[in-house]
Amino acid sequence: xxxxxxxxxxxxxxxxxxxxxxxxxxxxxxxxxxxxxxxxxxxxxxxxxxxxxxxxxxxxxxxxxxxxxxxxxxxxxxxxxxxxxxxxxxxxxxxxxxxxxxxxxxxxxxxxxxxxxxxxxxxxxxxxxxxxxxxxxxxxxxxxxxxxxxxxxxxxxxxxxxxxxxxxxxxxxxxxxxxxxxxxxxxxxxxxxxxxxxxxxxxxxxxxxxxxxxxxxxxxxxxxxxxxxxxxxxxxxxxxxxxxxxxxxxxxxxxxxxxxxxxxxxxxxxxxxxxxxxxxxxxxxxxxxxxxxxxxxxxxxxxxxxxxxxxxxxxxxxxxxxxxxxxxxxxxxxxxx
Amino acid sequence: xxxxxxxxxxxxxxxxxxxxxxxxxxxxxxxxxxxxxxxxxxxxxxxxxxxxxxxxxxxxxxxxxxxxxxxxxxxxxxxxxxxxxxxxxxxxxxxxxxxxxxxxxxxxxxxxxxxxxxxxxxxxxxxxxxxxxxxxxxxxxxxxxxxxxxxxxxxxxxxxxxxxxxxxxxxxxxxxxxxxxxxxxxxxxxxxxxxxxxxxxxxxxxxxxxxxxxxxxxxxxxxxxxxxxxxxxxxxxxxxxxxxxxxxxxxxxxxxxxxxxxxxxxxxxxxxxxxxxxxxxxxxxxxxxxxxxxxxxxxxxxxxxxxxxxxxxxxxxxxxxxxxxxxxxxxxxxxxxxxxxxxxxxxxxxxxxxxxxxxxxxxxxxxxxxxxxxxxxxxxxxxxxxxxx
Numbered sequence: 001x002x003x004x005x006x007x008x009x010x011x012x013x014x015x016x017x018x019x020x021x022x023x024x025x026x027x028x029x030x031x032x033x034x035x036x037x038x039x040x041x042x043x044x045x046x047x048x049x050x051x052x053x054x055x056x057x058x059x060x061x062x063x064x065x066x067x068x069x070x071x072x073x074x075x076x077x078x079x080x081x082x083x084x085x086x087x088x089x090x091x092x093x094x095x096x097x098x099x100x101x102x103x104x105x106x107x108x109x110x111x112x113x114x115x116x117x118x119x120x121x122x123x124x125x126x127x128x129x130x131x132x133x134x135x136x137x138x139x140x141x142x143x144x145x146x147x148x149x150x151x152x153x154x155x156x157x158x159x160x161x162x163x164x165x166x167x168x169x170x171x172x173x174x175x176x177x178x179x180x181x182x183x184x185x186x187x188x189x190x191x192x193x194x195x196x197x198x199x200x201x202x203x204x205x206x207x208x209x210x211x212x213x214x215x216x217x218x219x220x221x222x223x224x225x226x227x228x229x230x231x232x233x234x235x236x237x238x239x240x241x242x243x244x245x246x247x248x249x250x251x252x253x254x255x256x257x258x259x260x261x262x263x264x265x266x267x268x269x270x271x272x273x274x275x276x277x278x279x280x281x282x283x284x285x286x287x288x289x290x291x292x293x294x295x296x297x298x299x300x301x302x303x304x305x306x307x308x309x310x311x312x313x314x315x316x317x318x319x320x321x322x323x324x325x326x327x328x329x330x331x332x333x334x335x336x337x
Numbered sequence: 338x339x340x341x342x343x344x345x346x347x348x349x350x351x352x353x354x355x356x357x358x359x360x361x362x363x364x365x366x367x368x369x370x371x372x373x374x375x376x377x378x379x380x381x382x383x384x385x386x387x388x389x390x391x392x393x394x395x396x397x398x399x400x401x402x403x404x405x406x407x408x409x410x411x412x413x414x415x416x417x418x419x420x421x422x423x424x425x426x427x428x429x430x431x432x433x434x435x436x437x438x439x440x441x442x443x444x445x446x447x448x449x450x451x452x453x454x455x456x457x458x459x460x461x462x463x464x465x466x467x468x469x470x471x472x473x474x475x476x477x478x479x480x481x482x483x484x485x486x487x488x489x490x491x492x493x494x495x496x497x498x499x500x501x502x503x504x505x506x507x508x509x510x511x512x513x514x515x516x517x518x519x520x521x522x523x524x525x526x527x528x529x530x531x532x533x534x535x536x537x538x539x540x541x542x543x544x545x546x547x548x549x550x551x552x553x554x555x556x557x558x559x560x561x562x563x564x565x566x567x568x569x570x571x572x573x574x575x576x577x578x579x580x581x582x583x584x585x586x587x588x589x590x591x592x593x594x595x596x597x598x599x600x601x602x603x604x605x606x607x608x609x610x611x612x613x614x615x616x617x618x619x620x621x622x623x624x625x626x627x628x629x630x631x632x633x634x635x636x637x638x639x640x641x642x643x644x645x646x647x648x649x650x651x652x653x654x655x656x657x658x659x660x661x662x663x664x665x666x667x668x669x670x671x672x673x674x675x676x677x678x679x680x681x682x683x684x685x686x687x688x689x690x691x692x693x694x695x696x697x698x699x700x701x702x703x704x705x706x707x708x709x710x711x712x713x714x715x716x717x718x719x720x721x722x723x724x725x726x
Contacts, residue, residue: 178430264431299449306443309429310484311409312361314446314461319360319473319481322342322352322392332390332471 048158052100052110055155058148059097059113066090078137079127089123092116107159114156117149170273171294175301178265179308181257185236187308188255197303197313200296211244224249250274268304270297339726340394340477341705346384349395349709351702357473357481362409365485367421371498372399372476374705374722375506376532377600377647379713381466385601385623386649388450388467397423397463398505399475400498403489410486419489421482422674423506425461425472428487439671444484445470454650459671476705478726490678493686499693499723500685503533508692509677511537511598514645515545517668518594523548527583527592527635528568529628531559533695533721534645535598536566540690542596543567551586553579555604558697558718565694575606583635591637599628600646609654616653623650633659644669698722 065073070086096116099109121142128138177184187193191212195201202215202223210230218224226247232240232254242252253272260267274293303313324332342352357366375398380386400420403413413419425444426433432440441460445451450468451458461483464474473481482489492501511534518526526542528535531554539550543566552563552571560571572582583592601624604610609627616622632642633656642665660667684690697720700708708722 176431178434295449302448305430306427310363310427310443312363314444314470314483315360316446316471316473317360318358320338320340320355320357320477321394321473322340322344322350322354324390324392328390328392332467 046154046158048155049106051151051155052106052159055110055113055152056097056100059093059100061097063090063093063095063097066093076137077124077141078134079124079141080130080132080134082127085123089116089120092119107156110152110156110159113152114149117145117152120145121149170271171297172269172271173294173297173301174267174269175305176260176265176267177305177308181259181266182236184257184266184268184308185239188239188257189233197307198300199303216249226251268301270301272297338478339702340473341396341702342391343381343389343393343395344391347382349382349706351705352392354394354477357479359405359407360481361483362407363484363486364407365403365410365413365482365489366405367399367401367419367475367480367482367489368404369399369401369475369478369480369726370418371401371502372396372702372724372726373502373505373507374398374476374708374712374724376534376712377465378709380601380647380649382709382713383602385617386466386468387454388447388471390467390471393464393466393471394473394477395464396474396476396480397465398502398507399463399480400492400502400505401480403485404479406485412486413489413491417489417491418494420492420501420504420678421463421475421480422488422490422504422509422678423462423465424459424671424674425463425470425483426487426675427484433487436673436676438673438675440673447471462671476702476724478702488675490682492682496685499696500691501682502723503537503692503695504674504678504681504685506672506674507533508537508681508690509674510534510645510672511539512541512677512681513670513672514538514596514598514643515541515547517643518542518545518547518596518641520545520547520594522546524593525549525551525587526594526596527551527553527632528563528596528598529553529632530598530600530646531556531563531568531571532598535596536562536695536720537692538596538598538645539563539566539568544684544689549586551583551592556715556718559720562695562720579631580635587637591635591640593637594641594643595632595636597628597632597642597644597646601625601648601650601652603627603629603646605631613653622653624648624652626652626655630654630656633665636663636665638663639665641666641668645672695721696723700724702726 066086067090070083071081074080074082074086093116096109096113099112100106124138124142124145127133128135191204191206194204200216202217205213207213212228214226214228216224226249227244228241229244230239230241236257238254238256240254243250251272251274253270256269258267258269272293306313338354338356339351340354341349344350359366378395381389381395403415403417403419406413406415424439424441426438426441427443430442432442439460444461445458447467447470448458454468459469461470461472463472464476490504514534515538520526520542524547526547528538528550531552535552539552542550549569550567552560552568553574554560554563555573555575560573563571570586603625605627613622613625613627617625628646629644636642644667659665685692697718698708700722702724705724711717711719712722
């Protein structure tokens with residue numbers, strides 16, 4: 001990344017059709033692809049997005065059959081009368097199908113189908129031991145599941161490698177904050193403040209004049225660490241940082257503090273370019289659970305505003321409640337969708 | 338402690354829950370001495386407000402004694418007797434500085450949910466679904482009050498709970514509804530809905546110089562209270578044609594301002610009611626705007642329709658052509674309670690207003706489930722329920 005091009009630059013590389021929309025405000029730093037996309041990949045023979053669509057419709061069709069005619073289907077594949085299990089499996093199929101067709105996080109949903117195939121094979125194995133079962137029909141069903149599983153696996157791997165190579169996400173967000181550029185710059189420059197409003201961070205520790213060590217929370221209680229460096233510093237106006245080469249996470253960011261034209265505080269603009277670590281399960285999971293970088297930065301800026309304006313971050317975590325339902329327990333306390 | 342919890346559509350229960358504690362520096366804990374059921378709580382009870390979860394503690398009208406304070410609250414002391422406004426407001430943001438407290442930008446931890454539904458998020462509200470923050474409410478023995486240095490108003494010991502409790506919501510809400518009508522001396526105001534907010538809107542309209550106030554409801558006890566509050570004529574919309582009657586009463590011109598104090602669960606008879614019920618049941622329309630439609634059609638050209646009634650989502654068959662062609666001004670909003678509490682307290686102290694006239698039921702917190710049912714079904718002439726924990 002060039003450290004000289006803080007001003008809007010029109011000479012940036014031509015954007016490909018898939019490049020995200022960039023507003024005039026978001027082009028104040030120029031990104032170079034070459035250093036980040038060293039990885040190459042093999043051209044898949046079948047368009048994986050198309051395959052995902054086909055598998056999505058297949059999932060929904062099979063799922064509907066399992067939900068609506070569980071007994072007939074059970075007899076057809078030789079496992080006998082198990083309508084409840086069949087209906088549950090049907091709902092799983094429909095969820096995977098809708099996920100695939102939604103065109104968001106397709107690779108995660110494709111992987112969910114691979115997992116579903118494994119589950120189906122395991123259940124067929126269990127059913128085969130039952131005396132009510134018809135072994136010939138079960139063998140035929142298992143063969144069918146295995147061939148679909150091969151397609152699912154192919155689609156998942158192809159989608160993962162395609163999505164890893166799709167352009168890095170550039171996320172831009174802004175928020176008006178009732179404060180001065182000077183105060184906001186000073187707050188942000190003290191990097192130890194960042195975890196106070198960036199909820200996915202555990203800590204940021206300064207390691208030198210311009211360098212710091214970041215620890216972020218990852219799913220399943222794991223953490224991700226990296227080192228970052230301030231590559232541009234305009235006192236009271238803005239900062240740019242990027243991860244040092246060789247980090248597990250590749251990320252560049254810029255924050256600008258612009259006085260509101262009408263004198264109503266300061267507009268804080270953040271632009272982050274975020275390269276998902278390809279194939280890393282953590283990021284796939286994060287996506288599946290909706291922790292999109294754009295939403296995260298939006299929430300982070302909201303918390304920064306709360307912290308600067310009110311001195312605290314609004315919360316209800318730790319307040320009393322009556323007996324929750326299972327859904328409530330699963331939903332409340334995390335970011336609600 | 339005991340708390341009234343939402344347990345599903347049409348179900349509330351008193352449960353034993355943990356006591357609240359200070360979570361942020363500007364928090365206070367209030368020991369509740371009186372709390373009320375609001376008409377808007379019925380929208381939660383009936384399941385018309387999304388993002389309610391089993392176990393949510395209800396209640397946004399409450400008062401009591403400060404029993405614990407965070408280090409950031411310096412203007413209150415332990416033992417102070419306070420009334421707490423229902424919107425939670427930081428006092429520091431752009432909107433709070435403009436005294437638009439119910440639009441506070443910093444008090445809703447679930448602002449992203451509200452942004453999805455409404456474009457932007459309003460302030461957090463006690464006990465009013467996770468869209469407005471998921472804050473535990475005040476129908477409980479204790480409640481945590483965020484930004485306690487901004488909201489709670491100290492009240493003099495000379496006034497009893499029933500005189501000041503309604504400063505938390507419905508008195509300012511009725512007042513703001515009337516204030517939004519920009520009343521000129523002698524103006525004619527029509528008010529749909531003679532529940533607590535409608536009654537205070539009638540009273541406030543008179544205080545602000547209205548000439549004649551007409552009240553519309555269908556329950557005799559509510560129509561009687563409307564007349565007690567200052568309405569010249571209170572009529573039953575099931576017995577007369579509302580639009581014709583209002584024209585008759587105003588020489589054909591229509592009221593100068595109309596107030597919809599009914600909101601999303603309006604009831605009318607006839608085809609439109611069936612239409613709205615069906616669409617609402619099928620989730621094709623989230624709110625039933627029967628009163629609003631009438632208010633718009635009844636209002637005189639160039640007049641104002643003020644909407645204190647709560648709407649949460651989408652409405653249908655709203656005569657927008659009438660708004661455009663009659664140059665109607667629509668004003669609405671959750672109440673900026675903080676702005677009105679002190680001046681209204683002064684009017685209560687001077688004896689100009691005694692809000693306690695609306696109370697029909699005084700019960701123990703444990704009887705909340707019965708009270709919700711009676712209030713929803715308008716049984717036993719129920720207009721306002723006050724509970725003592």
